[in-house]
Amino acid sequence: MNFQIIITSWYQANHRNLPWRASTDPYVIWLSEIILQQTRVEQGLPYFNRFLAAFPTVRDFAGASETEILKLWQGLGYYSRGRNMLYTAREVMELHEGVFPVAYDALIRLKGIGAYTAAAISSFSSGESRAVLDGNVFRVLSRYFGIDIPINSTAGKSTFSTLSQSLIEGQDPAVYNQAIMEFGALQCKPKSPNCAVCPLQDGCAAYAGNLVNHLPVKLKTVKVKTRYLNYLFCLKDGQVLVNKRIKEDIWQHLYDFPHIETSHAAEPGDPEFSSSLQEMFGKDVVLRPLMEMKHLLTHQIIYVKFFALDNYITNFSMDAEVNWVSWQELDELPQPKILTKFIQSVNINS
DNA sequence: AAAACGGGGCC
DNA sequence: GGCCCAGTTTT
Structure with missing residues (x-):
């Protein structure tokens, strides 16, 4: 045969x-x-x-x-x-x-x-x-x-x-x-x-x-790069600030939160982090650390930190891709796995 | 020709 | 931690 x-x-x-x-x-x-x-x-x-x-x-x-x-x-x-x-x-x-x-x-x-x-x-x-x-x-x-x-x-x-x-x-x-x-x-x-x-x-x-x-033989190519994302969880009047990912990057056209990417693991007082926050909000803001996660993709290791901004956001300069939405609306938006995990744990703990 | 693009399961 | 999964598109 x-x-x-x-x-x-x-x-x-x-x-x-x-x-x-x-x-x-x-x-x-x-x-x-x-x-x-x-x-x-x-x-x-x-x-x-x-x-x-x-x-x-x-x-x-x-x-x-x-x-x-x-x-x-x-x-x-x-x-x-x-x-x-x-x-x-x-x-x-x-x-x-x-x-x-x-x-x-x-x-x-x-x-x-x-x-x-x-x-x-x-x-x-x-x-x-x-x-x-x-x-x-x-x-x-x-x-x-x-x-x-x-x-x-x-x-x-x-x-x-x-x-x-x-x-x-x-x-x-x-x-x-x-x-x-x-x-x-x-x-x-x-x-x-x-x-x-x-x-x-x-x-x-x-x-x-x-x-x-x-067998089979495969050439290995992938270089894994490490990234540090600092998510800003902004709540006001029961609404959440969301960001549409429009850049050429992972999760394109999905929704997450406004965030600052740093070159290394950043604490709230970190100079790189602070200056980006200054730029984003036009003044100093106070961050409340909420949660840390490690997210693995095929070619990226992403260390994610979530911070709460409870106030100070009245002067936030809204880009076209940033919007206030209700929890209900947020739930209906496509979002990366890491965000779903975060939202679930917030709901459980509240 | 190489890099970018998710998330999960298995060893 | 590495490899692989009914691959394709972009650089």
């Missing part, structure tokens, strides 16, 4: 029942695929269900506001995915008259849809023969064929892309694509794959060469 037959038979016997697999609607597939980018199935699943319930069609999606989309996206991360989806939904309404494209060449032009997602949507919705290449496929192929070219290098992407496309020829594209990804997710896992009962054990180069734990 060849590689493809073993993979697809394994899939028939072992696959999970995932809701998006029940549909060939390109809109539904699109929804699931964007949500699942760099995201585990278990984490994305509830988001998929909520989005589909809220927006059954691309027309419904296109009619939403960005805040609405980001609020539903809250907690999932990589928020540009949500913003790009809204852009693309509107594009589909205007350019394709509300009919979601199924052809790879049309899909690849849409914002937020890259090579992987275009292959996934086109193969699942219309049976176009485009091999998906995601983390699972890289891993399965590099192990089975014993390829040690780094999967995140240009040469690696090219090599694996050619190989995977050659393997899908003659197969049912939708089934084969699902099968190889599911095989990578459940059987050929990154850590402690179950080689003892693997149906591909016979032809597996990594197994034969005892290289399973060394």
Whole structure:
């Protein structure tokens, strides 16, 4: 038996029942695929269900506001995915008259849809023969064929892309694509794959060469940087001062509090901190330390301090992105995880 | 070619 | 603490 037959038979016997697999609607597939980018199935699943319930069609999606989309996206991360989806939904309404494209060449032009997602949507919705290449496929192929070219290098992407496309020829594209990804997710896992009962054990180069734990090879790149954010929690007449994050930075278009970033952990009397506060408020203000948190992102370690400003804020120079809102309004705004945590603990302690 | 972009689970 | 997850976009 060849590689493809073993993979697809394994899939028939072992696959999970995932809701998006029940549909060939390109809109539904699109929804699931964007949500699942760099995201585990278990984490994305509830988001998929909520989005589909809220927006059954691309027309419904296109009619939403960005805040609405980001609020539903809250907690999932990589928020540009949500913003790009809204852009693309509107594009589909205007350019394709509300009919979601199924052809790879049309899909690849849409914002937020890259090579992987275009292959996934086109193969699942219309049976176009485009091999998906995601983390699972890289891993399965590099192990089975014993390829040690780094999967995140240009040469690696090219090599694996050619190989995977050659393997899908003659197969049912939708089934084969699902099968190889599911095989990578459940059987050929990154850590402690179950080689003892693997149906591909016979032809597996990594197994034969005892290289399973060394493949795939990946170039490490990410430099983690450390940041210090000092949040200013301003309350007045039951309203909270919120800030819309409009800069090119993490959490773009989400809402948090006005804050001052310092180059190091800052105490209220710190010169750098104080001068920024002076600039922001036009006079000295008194801070009351509330809480400290450490927030971990893939490439940032953020030390967060929350301070209360109980008064002194009458002269606050309001930027366009800063606004007073009620607790109720704040709750309806999309916000970073760290802020949700803070708000919860304030509610518990009050 | 490299960096930026979240949050969570697992070892 | 490091790695990885149904990747894409920007620099």
